[in-house]
Amino acid sequence: MPLDISAAHLQQACRTLQTQVPQVPVLGICCDYSQMEELPPHPLLQGQRRLGFYPGSSIGNFSPAEARALLEQFGRLLGSGSRLLIGIDHPKAVERMEAAYNDAAGVSAAFARNLLVRLNRDLKGDFEPAAFRYRARWQAAESRIAMALESVRDQTVELAGDTWRFAAGEQLITEYSVKYTLERFLALAQQAGWRLSRRWWDPAGELSLLLLERADS
Numbered sequence: 001m002p003l004d005i006s007a008a009h010l011q012q013a014c015r016t017l018q019t020q021v022p023q024v025p026v027l028g029i030c031c032d033y034s035q036m037e038e039l040p041p042h043p044l045l046q047g048q049r050r051l052g053f054y055p056g057s058s059i060g061n062f063s064p065a066e067a068r069a070l071l072e073q074f075g076r077l078l079g080s081g082s083r084l085l086i087g088i089d090h091p092k093a094v095e096r097m098e099a100a101y102n103d104a105a106g107v108s109a110a111f112a113r114n115l116l117v118r119l120n121r122d123l124k125g126d127f128e129p130a131a132f133r134y135r136a137r138w139q140a141a142e143s144r145i146a147m148a149l150e151s152v153r154d155q156t157v158e159l160a161g162d163t164w165r166f167a168a169g170e171q172l173i174t175e176y177s178v179k180y181t182l183e184r185f186l187a188l189a190q191q192a193g194w195r196l197s198r199r200w201w202d203p204a205g206e207l208s209l210l211l212l213e214r215a216d217s
Contacts, residue, residue, distance in 0.1 A: 001026075001039075001044065001045070002014060002026070002028050002029070003028075003029045003030075004028075004031075007030045010029075027045075033073070033074075034070055034073055036073075038076070049081055049082065050079060051078075051083045051084070052078050052084040053084075053085045053086075054085070054087070057207070059086060059087075059178075060088070060176075060177045060178040060180070061177060061178075062178070063176070063178070064178065064188060067178070067188060068188055068191055069192075071189055072192045072193060075192065075193050080214060080216055080217060081216075082213075083213045083214070084213075085209065085210070085211050086209075087207065087208070088182075088210065089177075089180070090179060090181060090206050091181065092179075092206050097138055097145055097179070098137065098145070101136035101145050101147055102135070102136040108136065108147070112149055112174045116128075116129045116132065117129060124159070124160065125158060125159040131151065132149035132151055132152065133149070133150050133152055134149060135147070135149075135150050135171065143178060143179050143180070144176045144177060145177040147174050147175040147176070147177070148173045148174060149174060151166035151172075152168065189210075190215070193214060193216065195212065195213060195214075195215050196210060196211075197213045198210075199211070
């Protein structure tokens, strides 16, 4: 049962999954799972022990407080006796992390600047994407990469009827990516009502895939 906020992406993913595993029913739910009160009533969801899968390391895009709230939300949606398979990215050499989030091909920079294009389109802004340079810096105290668009000059921008002034060098934060040590993440998961059942990791110990189970199970 894939959950996603984009209906078009969800439909495409469901079609692909159904083609790959025709013997397994696929039910897509278009939603914001961070705000859902409960999963909708459906025969495929009734009376079954549930396993949640949160792939990649997207939990790092939330602040630790937000990540804890999200893990608590997963527990409510999945219910008592459920399990959660989740990926986390561990800290590594600063040079490697900064290079990963500011790739030489410029994909990350283009992704960030596209936010300005969307703001112009959706909120009637007048950003000049070329007037901002992309930065990705490691913030050790918060154990995170901060991705930002930095103004190359003093400028004024109109957005949604308001005026915003940027000084040269001032940054517009676009995204964070928190990196967790295993111990720190498990402490966070425990606070949210989960405990470790099993762990898989790469030879260098830089990534982990964790199988969590509800502490009340």
